Amino acid sequence: MQKFSIGYSIKYSLVATVVIFNMASINAEANATETTLLESSQTPFNLKSNLTANELIPADYYWNNFGCSGANIAPSLTWENAPKGTQSFAMTFYDKDAPTGSGFWHRVVYNIPKEINILAGGVNGGELPADAVEANTDLGKPGFFGPCPPKGREHRYVWTVHALDVAKLPIDANATPALVGFYLWQHRLGEASLTFLAGSKEG
Known part of the structure; x- marks a missing residue:
């Protein structure tokens, strides 16, 4: 038992x-x-604009050079839900389909303060925050120039906001887009993009 x-x-x-x-x-x-x-x-990190993604860019937003006669306007950009730990932002504007073999950088801005979540845009790119730095474009100088694709070709133009883990990138002003891209890759916590289309030259 x-x-x-x-x-x-x-x-x-x-x-x-x-x-x-x-x-x-x-x-x-x-x-x-x-x-x-x-x-x-x-909610993911996201980017919004006054323009509609994946649609044609209005004629006024085209460059006013290289045979185009737009007003060289940059769209407004607003972003939200940046990744935790974000210390600053960078913004790039890139033509993926430029006939160069490596695309074409139309604007590169970095050291945008973390408190900023909007760039109003406007003629010649509009105003930037006081601490922001513009790197060189693929024209070899800082600034903004709108789309102006060769006649008969449709190009994809990509605006991207990059969330970074440093307040300032350790590079000199007027750096090349490639050098800025190298540091963006090193310090990026996340990115949010919008793609717009541009067809033949408008004028």
């Missing part, structure tokens, strides 16, 4: 241990699932 009681107790203890272990595993899986759902439900 005593052997039976001891055996029963051991068996009962083993069953109870297995049940507890299984319940712990189920709870751990549930917690992991809940964490994943919470992470996936977070």
Whole structure:
């Protein structure tokens, strides 16, 4: 009788241990699932503009050179939900389809303070925050110039805001787009982009 009681107790203890272990595993899986759902439900870093993404850029936004006669207007850009730890922003404007083999950089700005989340745009790019720095474009000088693709070609123009983990990039003013891009890659926490289209020359 005593052997039976001891055996029963051991068996009962083993069953109870297995049940507890299984319940712990189920709870751990549930917690992991809940964490994943919470992470996936977070609003992503995003960029908005007064222009409509993936549609043609209005004629006024074209450059006023190289055979184009637009007003050289930059669109307004607003961003939200920057990644945690963001210390500054950079902004780039890039023609992915320029016939150069490496695209074409139309504007490169960095050291935008982390408190800023809007660039109003305007003629010749509009005003920038006081601490922001413009690097050289692929024209070999700082500034902004709007789209002016060769006649008969449709190009994709990409505005991107980069969230960075440093307040200031360790580079000199008037750096080349390639050099700025190298440091953006090193310090980027996230990015948000909008693509616009431009067809033949407008005038």
